[in-house]
Amino acid sequence: MVTDVWKQIKQKKIAPVYLLYGTELFLMNETKQLIVNTILEEEEKEFNFSAYDLEEISIEEALEDAETLPFLGDKKVVFLHNPVFLTSEKKKEKVEHNVARLEAYLREPAPFTVLVFFAPYEKLDERKKMTKELKKHAVTVEAKKLTESELNNWIQSRAKVNGVEINQEAIDLLLTLVGPNLFMLTSEVDKLALYASGKETIDTHLVEMLVSRSLEQNIFTLIDKVVQRKLDEALRIYYDLVKQNEEPIKILSLIAGQFRLLYQVKELSRRGYGQQQIAGFIKVHPFRVKLAAGQAGKFTDEELTAFMKMLAEADYQMKTGSMNKSLVVEMLLFKLKKNDS
Template sequence: MDYKAAAREIGKGNLSPVYLCYGSEQYLLREFLGFLTNKLIEPEYRDFAVSKYDLAETSLETVLEDARTPPFMAQKKLVIADNAVFFTGAKESGKVQHQPEKLLEFMKEPSDFAVLVLTVAAEKLDERKKIVKALKDVAIPFVPMNAESLLQWVIRQAERKSFSFADGAADQLILYAGAGLQTLAAEIEKLSLYVGPEGIADGTIVDKLVTRSTEQNVFILIDDIVRLRLNRAFQILYDLLKQREEPVKLVLLIARQFRIVLQVKELAKLGLSHQQIASQLGLHPYAVKVAAEQGQKFAPEQLEQIVQQLADLDYKMKSGKVDKVLGLEMFLLRLAA
């Protein structure tokens, strides 16, 4: 089941004694745990009715013992155990030895007063394991959203903060801040304080307020070049140079992005969806969407030539055969042409 379906069932009062939460999208996972806590434990009892463990340091047996111990004063208790690596194919690096079969015993006779949540920050579980098969119905994945879902999430978060985005500004926010929900939430909070209740955040405000990393600035620079927005592209370049970013580093980041564009273009030819490409390349689906749009401006042969030109430029920079800044400027001008 997905986290939305699980949340609906919890909202109806249909609780499972055990949940297995896995995936890389930790912000959504924390939101789910917060929702579960609010539904299960009254605020005045949370200090002693919510237990948290790290399975890298604590044995599963200790966690299960806590889950079998009746709560103090509260009607229900919530037991959360992180780093449940034994559900995956990865080797456990902690010194603690776990006995997953003990969990199978607990599931046969679970406590009626406790909810146990096991989490692991892994994209996949090892479905060959008996314990994974046993928890299949209560395993909840927390994976990156696709591009459309991410955009809608940003818009909903703004609505919760009582403001809205002008046309294109929500997309611009994602392009500037990246696809990490934690970062996006912080930037949305900043925008809400700036525009105030019922305010509208437009592209100018996003450009003024949103913090961009070097990687995101390079991402935007390439997008501007592809879309022939040369003035803004060079402004970004000069801003990066003023921040003492090394031109060689910028060339490497630009080359990385063009390799991604080429890979996305080739994989899309094979009929893979953006979600499948993202999984194969280890990227966020939104980054794949933008790379696919950028790739529409180039033939595969052109992209291969660009990557080779960047490799040549990198060599010339490092060997002193070209002025670093001038070489980068000339490359961008040729690219735009």
């Protein structure tokens, strides 16, 4: 777990080589900052910190830097981004890498250098000798998307760092409004904690009052109002988005994307897939699948099929200019309401 490595770094238990891979960029960035800020003083960063893109620079050149003594300091930090030779990706490389040179370095790493590989890939090619060697010698961490329970713990921990508590109802609402994006969650929890400093606990009232809603979240809420047969509230959300200069064609696209997700989740659930399996199959976060499953259960198969046809017709009308774009979405919402009433 990445947080376990963070604890070790904060305690100055520093390894000579790290391998961080995965698709959760927030965890990647947090680890980068923690390593640099823990190991190097501010005045050392200019001289003793280097970063290389291994899609542009050979591993030999980067290792030459790693084996060069630090300037005016005891340690240096070298970041190596995009080690494509650890994956099975079939793309033409701009540079050739002498991985035997890296294997030799791993057997005897420079004692004054912290070498960190950042591989923004969902998985590494475990069949490759280089992958096995690196995992053998490096502290390896997978920066993967957090599960729902991990997101809950993350939010609670972030609140505690800011000196406040957050109750479960507030966490649920926050995740519904913001989604699983850690960049946004961190920003919102920090903001909520600032306002809750006198109350000591973040509650649903504070979340409802302060948390920003993305366009995607507004679309989710709009569809939820359709699910609840509250057309007036769905239209109010749409009119507010138009006033905020959101393009009707973009709004329609997001509505279509959400209904497509509902259709996929409903169909795959019927086939016996669990939410985690569905998330992996259609490549969305499990939390989105959970929310979609709740909405999809309110529609019959026939309703969802009819809605998909309406959305296709609305898309055609908008792209051919046969009707005012804003009116296309408005009429679509009326049709959705009429169809499910």
